[in-house]
Amino acid sequence: MKKILVTGANGQLGSELKVLSTNYLEYEWxxxxxxxxxxxxxxxxxxQLKAINPAIIFNCGAYTAVDKAESEKELAFKVNHLAVEFIAKYSAENDVKLIHVSTDYVFDGSSSIALNEDAKTSPINVYxxxxxxxxxxxxxENPEAIIIRTSWVYSKxxxxxxxTMQxxxxxxxxISVVNDQIGSPTYAADLAQAMIDILQSSNWTSGVYNYSNEGEISWYDFALAIxxxxxxxxxxxxxxxxxxPTPAKRPEFSLLDKTKIKKTYKVNVPDYKESLKKIFA
Structure with a gap:
C-alpha cells in the first residue's frame, strides 16, 4: 500500500484531502x-520525512499570512522556499512523487489576459x-515534481x-469590498480532487499547472455571489x-488559464458559482 504524506494537514486543502481520503483507501494516508x-x-x-517514508508527498503546508510576511520575511522564505527545496531534494533522492502547491501571487498583476504557466513571473510582495x-x-532539485498554482482558496x-463575508x-x-482585483476563487475540495485525479492518472507529466475555478471576477463580485x-x-x-490599503500589495489581475491541466489530466474545473453553492448546501 502506497503511503501519501499530506503536509499542512490542518489547512484548508489538507482538511479537504482528509475528507476525500476515505474514498481512496488503497493508499495509506x-x-x-x-x-x-x-x-x-x-x-x-x-x-521526520525518513520516519514517515512516504511514496507520495502532497505539499500543502505553507506560510500564507500575506500581510504578515512583509515583516516576517525570513520565516516566510524558510517555509515557502527552503523547506520546499529540501522536500524536493528528498523526493528526488528517494523516488517519491511530489505535488507542490503554489500561488497566483507569483505574478505582478499587470496582465489583462488569463495567465498560462509560461507567463512572466514578477511577484510584488514577500509572500x-x-x-x-x-x-x-x-x-x-526535482525536475519530476508537479507544481499547481492556485488562487483565492476557500473551504468550509x-x-x-x-x-469572513458570511x-x-x-x-x-x-460592507465594502475591493472591486479592482480580478481573478478566480478556488474551492479547496475541487483542488484536492484534482490532485488525487493527477495521482491516479497513468500519466505523470512534471512541471507547473494552474488550477482555480472557472470565472473572471473581482472580490466584490465574489462577495455579491456569497x-x-x-x-x-x-x-x-x-x-x-x-x-x-494593506501592508502587502496584491496583484490587480491574476486570473489563471487552466487549459494545460484540463488537456493533460482531464480534471474537472467547475464554475465558481457551482462550487460556491456547495458551501451553502
Missing part, C-alpha cells in the same frame, strides 16, 4: 500538521517572492474570504484597493 512536519525547522524535517523561490528550487475549513454580512448593514447564496440583506459596496 498520513496527515501531518506543523508539529509532525516542521517546515520552519529543516534539521527536524529530514528525520509571492517566497512562493516563487520555492517553485524554482522545487523544479531544480479554516479562515477564508467566504467565511460573518460580516450577518453582523453589519453595509450574498446571493446566503440570502444576506446587507448592502455591499465596491471600492478601489486604494481605499483599503
Amino acid at each position: 498520513v496527515f501531518a500538521d506543523r508539529t509532525q512536519i516542521t517546515l520552519d525547522n529543516l534539521e527536524q524535517l529530514q528525520s 509571492g517572492e517566497s512562493k516563487l523561490a520555492g517553485e524554482v528550487s522545487c523544479l531544480k 475549513f479554516g479562515n477564508n474570504f467566504v467565511k 460573518r460580516l454580512m450577518s453582523e453589519r448593514d453595509t 450574498q446571493e447564496f446566503g440570502g444576506y440583506k446587507c448592502d455591499v459596496n465596491g471600492i478601489p484597493s486604494s481605499s483599503y
Whole structure:
C-alpha cells in the first residue's frame, strides 16, 4: 500500500484531502500538521520525512499570512522556499512523487489576459517572492515534481474570504469590498480532487499547472455571489484597493488559464458559482 504524506494537514486543502481520503483507501494516508512536519525547522524535517517514508508527498503546508510576511520575511522564505527545496531534494533522492502547491501571487498583476504557466513571473510582495523561490528550487532539485498554482482558496475549513463575508454580512448593514482585483476563487475540495485525479492518472507529466475555478471576477463580485447564496440583506459596496490599503500589495489581475491541466489530466474545473453553492448546501 502506497503511503501519501499530506503536509499542512490542518489547512484548508489538507482538511479537504482528509475528507476525500476515505474514498481512496488503497493508499495509506498520513496527515501531518506543523508539529509532525516542521517546515520552519529543516534539521527536524529530514528525520521526520525518513520516519514517515512516504511514496507520495502532497505539499500543502505553507506560510500564507500575506500581510504578515512583509515583516516576517525570513520565516516566510524558510517555509515557502527552503523547506520546499529540501522536500524536493528528498523526493528526488528517494523516488517519491511530489505535488507542490503554489500561488497566483507569483505574478505582478499587470496582465489583462488569463495567465498560462509560461507567463512572466514578477511577484510584488514577500509572500509571492517566497512562493516563487520555492517553485524554482522545487523544479531544480526535482525536475519530476508537479507544481499547481492556485488562487483565492476557500473551504468550509479554516479562515477564508467566504467565511469572513458570511460573518460580516450577518453582523453589519453595509460592507465594502475591493472591486479592482480580478481573478478566480478556488474551492479547496475541487483542488484536492484534482490532485488525487493527477495521482491516479497513468500519466505523470512534471512541471507547473494552474488550477482555480472557472470565472473572471473581482472580490466584490465574489462577495455579491456569497450574498446571493446566503440570502444576506446587507448592502455591499465596491471600492478601489486604494481605499483599503494593506501592508502587502496584491496583484490587480491574476486570473489563471487552466487549459494545460484540463488537456493533460482531464480534471474537472467547475464554475465558481457551482462550487460556491456547495458551501451553502
